Amino acid sequence: MTTYHELVKRLLDGELTLADLPPELHPQAREALHLVAALDREPVTLSPELVGRVMVSVRGRALSPARRVWRWLAAPRDFELRLRVRPLAIWGGAVAAAAALALILGHLSTGTSPVPVARTASSDNVVFVRFVLYAPGAKRVSVAGTFNQWNQEAAPLVLAGQDGVWTTTLALPVGQHQYAFVVDGERWVADPAAPAVGDGFGRRNSVIAVTPQGARTL
Amino acid sequence: MRALGFMLAAVGAIALLPLHAVTAQDIPARLLERVPANMVDSVQRIAQDAAAHGLPVEPLLLKAIEGSAKGVSAERVIAAVRVLAARLGESRNALREAGIPAPSPGAVESGADALNAGLNASQVRDLGRVSRPPYDPVVTLQVVAALTALGVPAPQGVRLMAHMIHAGREPKDLLELPNEVQISMARGATAAEAAEGLDAAQGGQGPQGQQGQQGEGNNPRKP
Numbered sequence: 001m002t003t004y005h006e007l008v009k010r011l012l013d014g015e016l017t018l019a020d021l022p023p024e025l026h027p028q029a030r031e032a033l034h035l036v037a038a039l040d041r042e043p044v045t046l047s048p049e050l051v052g053r054v055m056v057s058v059r060g061r062a063l064s065p066a067r068r069v070w071r072w073l074a075a076p077r078d079f080e081l082r083l084r085v086r087p088l089a090i091w092g093g094a095v096a097a098a099a100a101l102a103l104i105l106g107h108l109s110t111g112t113s114p115v116p117v118a119r120t121a122s123s124d125n126v127v128f129v130r131f132v133l134y135a136p137g138a139k140r141v142s143v144a145g146t147f148n149q150w151n152q153e154a155a156p157l158v159l160a161g162q163d164g165v166w167t168t169t170l171a172l173p174v175g176q177h178q179y180a181f182v183v184d185g186e187r188w189v190a191d192p193a194a195p196a197v198g199d200g201f202g203r204r205n206s207v208i209a210v211t212p213q214g215a216r217t218l
Numbered sequence: 219m220r221a222l223g224f225m226l227a228a229v230g231a232i233a234l235l236p237l238h239a240v241t242a243q244d245i246p247a248r249l250l251e252r253v254p255a256n257m258v259d260s261v262q263r264i265a266q267d268a269a270a271h272g273l274p275v276e277p278l279l280l281k282a283i284e285g286s287a288k289g290v291s292a293e294r295v296i297a298a299v300r301v302l303a304a305r306l307g308e309s310r311n312a313l314r315e316a317g318i319p320a321p322s323p324g325a326v327e328s329g330a331d332a333l334n335a336g337l338n339a340s341q342v343r344d345l346g347r348v349s350r351p352p353y354d355p356v357v358t359l360q361v362v363a364a365l366t367a368l369g370v371p372a373p374q375g376v377r378l379m380a381h382m383i384h385a386g387r388e389p390k391d392l393l394e395l396p397n398e399v400q401i402s403m404a405r406g407a408t409a410a411e412a413a414e415g416l417d418a419a420q421g422g423q424g425p426q427g428q429q430g431q432q433g434e435g436n437n438p439r440k441p
Contacts (some may be wrong), residue, residue, distance in 0.1 A: 026406075034404040146280055149252065150287040176328070176360050188288055195367035195396055197335050200281065200298035201290045207331075207364055209357075209393055 008032050012134040014181075014189040014204075032134075033192065055126070055171075126171040129208065129215040133157060133181045133191070136164025145179025145205070147172050152182040174212055178205040252283045257292045264299050273306045274323035277330065305330035312339045313355065316346025321355065328359035335363035337372045348380050352389055364396040369409030378413050381420040 008029045010016045021029050131143045141157040147170070148154040157166035166181075178197070181189045190196040191206035199205045208215055249258060261282040265275045281302050285295030309329025313321035321329075329342045337345075345362060349355035358379050365375035382392055395416065402412030 030404045030406065034401075144287060146284075149280070150284045151252075152287060175324075176331075176356070195364045195400075197331065197363065197367045199284065199288075200301060200334075201285055201288060201294060203288070207360075207367065209360060209364075211390065211393060213390060 004028060004032055009134065009136060012192050013183075014192045125174045125212070127174065127210045127212065127215055128169050129172050129210060130167060130169045131155075131157065131179075131181075131191070132165060132167045132193075133183075133189070134163075134165055135181070135183055135189075138164070138166065138183045140184060141166040142182045142185075143168065143170070143179055144182055145177050147177045147179070152185065157181070172208075172210045172215070174210050176207065176209050178207055180205050249279055249282065253286045253295075254292060257282060257286065257295060260292075260296045261299055264296070264303050268303045268306060271307065273303065273310060274327055276323070277306065277327050278303055302330060302334075305333045308339050309333060309342055312342040313346045316343045316349075316355075318346055318355065321346075325355040325359070328356045328363070332359045332363040332366075335366040335372075337362065337366060337376070341372055341376045344376055345379060348383050353383055353392075354389065357389060357392055358383075361392050361395050365399060365409075365413060368396060368399050368403070370399060370413040371410055374410060374413050374417070378417045378420070381417055385420045387420070 004012070005025055005028060007016060007021050007025055011018065011021060011029050012032055018026065018029055018033075133141055133143075135141050142152050143155045143157060144150045144152040155168055155170055157168040159165070160167045178199075179191070180199075180203070181191065183189055188203055190204040194206040194208060196204035196206050249261065253261060261278065265278045268278055269275050278299050281299050282295055285298055290298075306326055306329075309332070310321055310326045313325055313329055318325070325346075329346075332342055332345070333339070341362075342359065345358045346355050349358045362372070362375040362379050365378070366372050370378075378395070379392065382395070398416055399409060399412040402415060403409060407415070
């Protein structure tokens with residue numbers, strides 16, 4: 001097993017650039033970067049049957065907000081409710097509910113959303129992409145990006161062996177995505193094997209292009 | 219009397235519900251879920267203004283969500299969203315000047331990404347001009363943005379892309395450029411040297427080279 005110099009590990013972790021390393025470490029650093037880059041660029045090919053099964057499962061699990069609300073409403077719960085009301089109060093509540101319903105319908109019939117959601121991605125047009133990060137000592141690692149609304153809980157990586165290599169495979173829609181790894185829930189790290197651009201907040205995001213032929217680290 | 223009070227309170231409370239629901243409905247649900255309340259109004263105003271100018275809104279919402287996820291202060295997130303909105307407008311104008319009267323949202327967003335990576339508006343326009351079918355400005359802009367992010371000087375990246383297109387390379391070949399530059403860099407070349415080598419392979423002459431006119435016969439990737 002190759003043991004890399006601590007500075008090379010920090011380079012892989014995105015904390016240093018090649019220029020920050022002493023010249024004698026450059027060959028080792030380039031070798032490590034090349035290795036990780038090769039790992040990262042490897043497209044994962046799965047059988048169409050498996051893809052189909054996964055997508056059916058994904059679609060089955062994906063719930064719209066309305067369905068989430070419905071599930072919350074429909075889920076059985078234990079309640080104990082004791083009421084002492086006069087008939088007049090019941091009629092009053094019914095009138096109020098009717099008035100509210102009329103208001104809702106009135107708003108729905110005339111209201112339009114001023115902020116249209118521009119992007120719609122076909123869920124069938126996805127490519128499986130493997131993400132790899134060398135992060136020895138990390139307790140947990142995830143990947144967040146434009147493909148999962150920057151949700152750091154959505155795509156955790158798993159430790160592959162004992163060497164500090166974390167990995168996961170995601171089904172990404174075709175298109176260009178920005179992403180970063182989140183180490184221990186607080187440290188945002190750009191992928192050292194992919195080009196990075198400024199995120200507008202003083203940090204860097206990695207860029208990947210997903211095409212029907214596979215993924216490219218753009 | 220108590221019943222009347224209860225009835226009035228019920229009418230009032232329930233009548234207020236739809237007003238709140240409509241307000242929330244006007245804002246994309248995920249923005250409400252992911253962005254602090256003190257940021258939502260500002261982001262929505264910027265997004266509405268962008269939409270009124272025909273610019274894509276999704277990148278703005280994602281930028282706000284990204285900033286919140288990263289724990290960035292509201293002021294800084296709003297500033298970043300404003301900068302992005304300005305870049306989207308600049309990108310759209312540059313693509314129109316390039317002869318694309320109605321650039322797609324993806325092309326506008328890619329142009330904004332290229333501006334963010336270090337290209338200027340005239341370089342975005344130049345890439346728009348050479349990106350005629352089958353070449354997609356989304357791809358050419360993203361690839362040159364990636365090359366710039368790797369350290370290739372922006373003018374050199376634009377020139378390399380133009381040479382690739384003039385050489386008749388397949389659109390999917392363009393996506394390989396950043397990887398090829400990275401491989402050369404792993405072997406010790408600088409980003410500029412790596413791009414220069416690729417440019418020379420297209421028939422260009424390095425940083426001062428002219429556009430290659432090689433035709434499809436010299437495309438080693440074509441059968």
